[in-house]
Amino acid sequence: MFDDLIQKLDGAIRAIRNTGKLNEKNIGEALRGIQRALLEADVHFKVVKEFISAVREKAVGTEVTRSVSPGQQVVKVVHDELVRLLGHAHVPIAFSGIPPSVILIVGLQGSGKTTFAAKLGALLRKSGRDPMLVAADIYRPAAIKQLATLGKGINLPVFEKGTLKPVLICKAAVEEARKQGKDTLIVDTAGRLHIDDAMMAELEALKSALHPSEILYVADGMTGQDAVKSAQAFLDRLDFNGIVLTKMDGDSRGGAALSIRAVTGRPIKFISNGEKTDAVEPFHPERMASRILGMGDVVTLVEKAQEAVDHEQAEKLAKKLRKESFTLDDFYDQLQQVKKMGPMDQVLSMLPGAGRMMKQVQPDEKGMARVEAMIHSMTREERRKPHLINGSRRKRIASGSGTTVQDVNRLLKQFQMMQKMIRQMGRMNTRGMMNKMPFSF
Ligand SMILES: Nc1nc2c(ncn2[C@@H]2O[C@H](COP(=O)(O)OP(=O)(O)OP(=O)(O)O)[C@@H](O)[C@H]2O)c(=O)[nH]1
Ligand SMILES: [Mg+2]
Numbered sequence: 001m002f003d004d005l006i007q008k009l010d011g012a013i014r015a016i017r018n019t020g021k022l023n024e025k026n027i028g029e030a031l032r033g034i035q036r037a038l039l040e041a042d043v044h045f046k047v048v049k050e051f052i053s054a055v056r057e058k059a060v061g062t063e064v065t066r067s068v069s070p071g072q073q074v075v076k077v078v079h080d081e082l083v084r085l086l087g088h089a090h091v092p093i094a095f096s097g098i099p100p101s102v103i104l105i106v107g108l109q110g111s112g113k114t115t116f117a118a119k120l121g122a123l124l125r126k127s128g129r130d131p132m133l134v135a136a137d138i139y140r141p142a143a144i145k146q147l148a149t150l151g152k153g154i155n156l157p158v159f160e161k162g163t164l165k166p167v168l169i170c171k172a173a174v175e176e177a178r179k180q181g182k183d184t185l186i187v188d189t190a191g192r193l194h195i196d197d198a199m200m201a202e203l204e205a206l207k208s209a210l211h212p213s214e215i216l217y218v219a220d221g222m223t224g225q226d227a228v229k230s231a232q233a234f235l236d237r238l239d240f241n242g243i244v245l246t247k248m249d250g251d252s253r254g255g256a257a258l259s260i261r262a263v264t265g266r267p268i269k270f271i272s273n274g275e276k277t278d279a280v281e282p283f284h285p286e287r288m289a290s291r292i293l294g295m296g297d298v299v300t301l302v303e304k305a306q307e308a309v310d311h312e313q314a315e316k317l318a319k320k321l322r323k324e325s326f327t328l329d330d331f332y333d334q335l336q337q338v339k340k341m342g343p344m345d346q347v348l349s350m351l352p353g354a355g356r357m358m359k360q361v362q363p364d365e366k367g368m369a370r371v372e373a374m375i376h377s378m379t380r381e382e383r384r385k386p387h388l389i390n391g392s393r394r395k396r397i398a399s400g401s402g403t404t405v406q407d408v409n410r411l412l413k414q415f416q417m418m419q420k421m422i423r424q425m426g427r428m429n430t431r432g433m434m435n436k437m438p439f440s441f
Helices: 003-017 024-040 045-061 070-086 113-126 143-153 166-180 197-210 225-238 255-264 285-292 298-308 311-323 328-341 344-348 354-361 365-376 380-384 391-401 405-427
Strands: 101-107 131-136 184-189 214-220 242-246 268-272 280-282
Touching (some): 003 024, 003 070, 045 255, 070 285, 101 225, 113 131, 113 143, 113 184, 113 214, 113 280, 131 143, 166 197, 197 225, 214 255, 242 255, 255 268, 328 380, 365 405, 391 405
Parallel strands (some): 101 214, 214 242, 242 268
């Protein structure tokens, strides 16, 4: 996600990041680099213009404190502006006081509505609600079946009434929810290739019949500015209250993510990053800004870990991180847990400094098996105190694991880097991270 943008921003800021002196010239250069990076990521030009002028104003006006370098202070300004652009804080889903709450999923054809409806259902159930999916896309023959299959896969009930009118289907669904005590209805609606009047009228009718507590506009993150334009059209007719960005796992340049909130004034509530039903995250502006600036997203990483890892283990790891006693044994345990968390590249992209590291490491499952074999070939003491592993031990480990001494060297070096990163993370408390900023990127 955002790979290209992350690299370009990194390049633009690198020159001034550690500089002791800021002047018109180096600030100007950095700002031009940032501007270019954003435009190339397909961010709306007006949004870019405002962004740059806000950064310029704040960067020039900031008091430089002793503890950080002026360059780092500019990075902080960019980070804060990114957070502002992405919408300050996470905005949760709204529910109505009288059940069932109705959540209407709308958007263009193929944007990912049906998939997201199922994902949302699974998420809400995890948070203790009792949702039911409603099949209100009656135009595409396979649509009802698609939702039914998705629902079955995650064990969620799907309400359908064939090709009855959507308003009637939904009214019947509300009745049924009351009968069964379901507290949330997630309504999958039909998409269209272009925004046509009849389709909008149908959605308006659903809105006034159902009084949804939430209308979520699903935007295909890969389509960049187009997604923003059609969002505006939906906003005019339906006044939706939240946005879902899908397909953020693809080679999306990030433009939609960065402009859609500013242009519509509506918060992004979720991002979806894969075809599987668990590939979805609540959207947190601050975490995303950190990811975009290559500072990683430690909070989401920890949350994902907590989902995949049993609680006790997560606690233990947190303690180790605090005490800075992270060993190769822990690293090995982590690898096992990481495997459960999802595709390697997505998980790693949340680590601070990962953007650049990923390019060098190219994590893959095969590489992981090699790492496991190497760690297996070490003695207990070596795993605890990797700095003891000298030349002859490296040779032994390599032959024991069917790898080369270079492989062992690389692993130990990476492990050292990771320890260093973890020490730095320990020093920053994740929220106040920007205040201290011993940057690792
Ligand atoms: N890679 C990726 N694919 C996705 C994501 N979300 C949805 N898709 C895929 O995109 C395609 C369209 O998804 P649907 O959920 O059917 O989209 P829709 O908006 O319901 O489509 P219509 O009902 O035809 O308007 C499917 O092949 C999905 O598997 C995502 O976050 N990442
Ligand atoms: Mg659909």
